[in-house]
Amino acid sequence: MTHHASHAARSTKRVPDALDPDRIPRHIAIIMDGNGRWAKTRGLPRVAGHKMGVDSVREAVRTCGELGVQVLTLYAFSTENWLRPEAEVNELMRLLAWALKREVSELNKNHVRLAVSGRFEKLPKNVQAELTRSMEKLKNNEGLLLNLALNYGARQEIIDAVNAGIRAGVHEFTEEILARHLYTAGIPDPDLVIRTSGEMRVSNFLLWQIAYSELYVTPTLWPDFRAPNLIEAIAEYQGRHRRFGGL
Ligand code: IPE
Ligand code: IPE
Ligand code: MG
Numbered sequence: 001m002t003h004h005a006s007h008a009a010r011s012t013k014r015v016p017d018a019l020d021p022d023r024i025p026r027h028i029a030i031i032m033d034g035n036g037r038w039a040k041t042r043g044l045p046r047v048a049g050h051k052m053g054v055d056s057v058r059e060a061v062r063t064c065g066e067l068g069v070q071v072l073t074l075y076a077f078s079t080e081n082w083l084r085p086e087a088e089v090n091e092l093m094r095l096l097a098w099a100l101k102r103e104v105s106e107l108n109k110n111h112v113r114l115a116v117s118g119r120f121e122k123l124p125k126n127v128q129a130e131l132t133r134s135m136e137k138l139k140n141n142e143g144l145l146l147n148l149a150l151n152y153g154a155r156q157e158i159i160d161a162v163n164a165g166i167r168a169g170v171h172e173f174t175e176e177i178l179a180r181h182l183y184t185a186g187i188p189d190p191d192l193v194i195r196t197s198g199e200m201r202v203s204n205f206l207l208w209q210i211a212y213s214e215l216y217v218t219p220t221l222w223p224d225f226r227a228p229n230l231i232e233a234i235a236e237y238q239g240r241h242r243r244f245g246g247l
Helices: 035-040 046-067 079-083 086-109 125-138 154-167 175-181 227-238
Strands: 027-031 071-078 113-117 145-152 192-196 214-218
Touching: 035 046, 046 071, 046 086, 046 227, 071 079, 071 086, 079 086, 086 125, 113 125, 145 154, 154 175, 192 227, 214 227
Parallel strands: 027 071, 027 192, 071 145, 113 145, 192 214
Antiparallel strands: none
């Protein structure tokens, strides 16, 4: 703690010794996978895994806030997840609204701001209302930006961006113009993408934004992925050499 205590900007941050406080990723994006398998190995219904996953979310948010991460994007529901049985979809939506209601004061205390990436208007009305209420309550905070990827699909996002650009009168796109119309406009690209539960795929997540992100896949299932696991992922990220195509 002592070697960087003189830096006023970081004096409130608690950075573990395993990490270099000067190389904390600005943006971490997580594919939170493995809730169903976590439940299955315990003979529980899949929803029990989703419920336990909420605890991992709380820990990831708190840890990122403490470390001074600027943005945490969490893949919570993909456009493809509508293919699941209706009962599970309903349960996921119910859990989301319930967790938001329960956590919003704590998020506020921790200076967290909230954003949503995804086709918002297609979410159930009560979920939209809860999200809107929470975003409103947290909008003046200046700590971590918690970006929930909800009803999110990266291909749809790119299509939506192109159509929004055309409606705004764009005749020719550059990378900057396209990025400005994505759901993630104004948010820096992820430095680190984490996927839990061992699947080696991106499942339609942030295809544009992860062009040069560092990838970290762990076999740990999402409900078991807690603060020490996140710190381990960041430590591995800090050991990587990002070349961006150069030498
Ligand atoms: C991730 O866990 C949560 C969502 C995709 C909403 P899963 O529900 O995909 O769990 P597995 O992959 O079946 O174990
Ligand atoms: C990705 O997980 C989506 C979220 C974590 C919300 P999935 O479980 O839906 O991905 P696939 O089906 O294994 O690719
Ligand atoms: Mg899965």
